[in-house]
Amino acid sequence: MNILANLYLWIKGKFTEEPKSLLVHNTSISEILPYPVPEQYKNISMKDLNGSYAYPGFIDTHTHSFEGGLYSLGVDLSTAKNIEDILALLSAANSKKTKDEFIFAWQMDETLLKERRFPTLTELNSAVPDKPLILRRIDGHSCMLNSYARNMVTGLKTKEEILRGGENDYAVHFFHKRLNDEAILNAYRAAANIGLQAGFTSLHTMIGDAENSINHYELIRDNLNKFPLRFILYPQSFNIKAALEAGANRIGGCILADGSIGSETAAISEPYLNSNSWGVLYQSDEFWQKFITEASQHRLQVAIHCIGDRAIRQINNVYKSLASTADLRHQLIHCEITPDNLIEEIATSGAVPVMQPNFDYLWGGENGFYAKKIGIKRSRIMNRFATLLKSGITITGGSDWYITSLNAAHSLRAAINHHNPLERLSTAQAIDIYTKNAAWLNSEEDTYGKIKIGYKADLSIYSHPIENETTELYYLIRDGEIKYAAI
Ligand SMILES: [Zn+2]
Ligand SMILES: [Zn+2]
Structure with a gap:
């Protein structure tokens, strides 16, 4: 048992007028107590959370956390203002990676670039000549490969430099599938940490090539307890048999x-x-x-x-x-x-x-x-x-x-x-x-999504109410335990 003390609680659409305390027992909220905590609870371990604002743990119901985590370890192109910026970011990544290591670059929005176009293949090759590079447009629906990567992929039909539609999906998954288990788990670890710092205790996440394969679904299913936040898994494919066999x-x-x-x-x-x-x-x-x-x-x-x-x-x-x-x-x-x-x-x-x-x-x-x-x-x-x-x-x-x-x-x-x-x-x-x-x-409305007795002690705790632009995430609590603390 432990007590999370001194919190304004979001209950039934508003915050409590006075700070309260939560008694946590077996990962769930077992009592809502006043603050200061009454005398008879004084020997239970207690954490004072400074009168901050607690919401039920936020759940993002649609993420591609694998890509999010993987690309967070790659090159973010969202700050690029022109082609030169893109090539500079790619060159910098190129010099940090060893030969044959993949470079994933993402968040490229050509509509925000001075030139209003994708880089050319020649430009990409000049920045990354000897390692596979996958550069994805911001919406994920088109991508480019440098020549090194292009030579690795078997089965592409188009000669276009920019891959769209099915060719885009095919190329991206071709490279995702070549990562080993440790690299995949690392991507999810990175995603989980980003998720916590973003204020979430749970993320619904898509796994699979959106065609026939559920990719590493079973690997993540078997390692769910290794991550500080809760992943809710989607076998993202048309393969009903595989989804059933994986217990989805x-x-x-x-x-x-x-x-x-x-x-x-x-x-x-x-x-x-x-x-x-x-x-x-x-x-x-x-x-x-x-x-x-x-x-x-x-x-x-x-x-x-x-x-x-x-x-x-x-x-x-x-x-x-x-x-x-x-x-x-x-x-x-x-x-x-x-x-x-x-x-x-x-x-x-x-x-x-x-x-x-x-x-x-x-x-x-x-x-x-x-x-x-x-x-x-x-x-x-x-x-x-x-x-x-x-x-x-x-x-x-x-x-x-x-x-x-x-x-x-x-x-x-x-x-x-x-x-x-x-x-x-x-x-x-x-x-x-x-x-x-x-x-x-996720059919878990009796255990998640509210600050209520009997519900899981998952909380997203902020310095101010969320509509305030200056609010900061202070703590993330999952199963009654602090998983992230900014202060
Ligand atoms: Zn979509
Ligand atoms: Zn999506």
């Missing part, structure tokens, strides 16, 4: 119904502004009907990436046809473009939109990237957090890290300060989508 209770993740708005592959019902592309439905209706039906019959929760309204409707229609398995809480990952009539249909199917407030923060608004791609009018029916909740739909919050950065306070404020005032969440709603609703998504 779900399948999918960013298995793609469509692509991304940046790559103009998100399937929408009117064309993109400056092209006649309508995006791409990657699979037929029949394919999804068969896959989702079979998964549901095996009691697997299904999660599918769908961004454009055509893709969301395609997947939601299948969920709707399987309404008797709605208790599985099937997921619509991203669920970005939702006209009113589609929202009504989602309310009927019982599907759960797993949404990314950071997407609106980065790309929303009248002058934002989305508006440039599909126009201001359609950008207003994107990321409709408030309307979805108002329609009785349970939504949850995720970052899609490594696509966007991992930071609970930042994501919560993105939901509270949505570009579209009609879609802003109240503070309490924003907290809910990262706590209560997130726990519900």
Whole structure:
């Protein structure tokens, strides 16, 4: 038993007026006590947490933590302002690595570069001549390889320097699959530490090549207790048999119904502004009907990436046809473009939109990237957090890290300060989508997501309430133990 003392507690949508103390027994909250702690508890080990603000441990319901961890050990290109910056960052990495060591570079956004283009193959080769280099665009939907890496990959069909769609996925997974167990565990260790420092006690994480392989799912499943935070695993593939054999209770993740708005592959019902592309439905209706039906019959929760309204409707229609398995809480990952009539249909199917407030923060608004791609009018029916909740739909919050950065306070404020005032969440709603609703998504609403007697003692503790821009993460508590302390 131990006591976590002197905390304002977030309970039922607000903070307690007085600081309180939590008695922890067997990793769960067994009593909520006043502060100072009454005399009879004085011989129990106690940690005074300085009158800071405790939320239920934040849960990010959609990350690619393997890539996040792996790339955190690689080259972050988000600060590059031009091609020269990119080449300088790559050269610096090149000189630090030994021969044949992979260099993963990520977060390249050519729209923010002076030249507004990807580097050329010749430029990449000049910076990294003799080691394999994989450079990924910020949205993960396109990438480049230097010639050294390109010569290693067997099975690429295109001659294009920039790899998109299936060729992009193929190349990236080709290199991921060549890492050994220790390198994989190291990536998750790095991810777990980043997660804690970002304010999360749990991360839902996608594992697998989004096609046939669940990659290192079993390795992570067998090592879950080695990480300071809790990973909730998704076998991200179409391989139902492999998911069942691995003991999973779900399948999918960013298995793609469509692509991304940046790559103009998100399937929408009117064309993109400056092209006649309508995006791409990657699979037929029949394919999804068969896959989702079979998964549901095996009691697997299904999660599918769908961004454009055509893709969301395609997947939601299948969920709707399987309404008797709605208790599985099937997921619509991203669920970005939702006209009113589609929202009504989602309310009927019982599907759960797993949404990314950071997407609106980065790309929303009248002058934002989305508006440039599909126009201001359609950008207003994107990321409709408030309307979805108002329609009785349970939504949850995720970052899609490594696509966007991992930071609970930042994501919560993105939901509270949505570009579209009609879609802003109240503070309490924003907290809910990262706590209560997130726990519900994993059918653990009776043990996680609330500060309540009998619930796990998982807490994200800050210097100030989260809506305050200057707030700092002070402590992360998991199972009643301090896993991270900033002060
Ligand atoms: Zn996705
Ligand atoms: Zn994703």
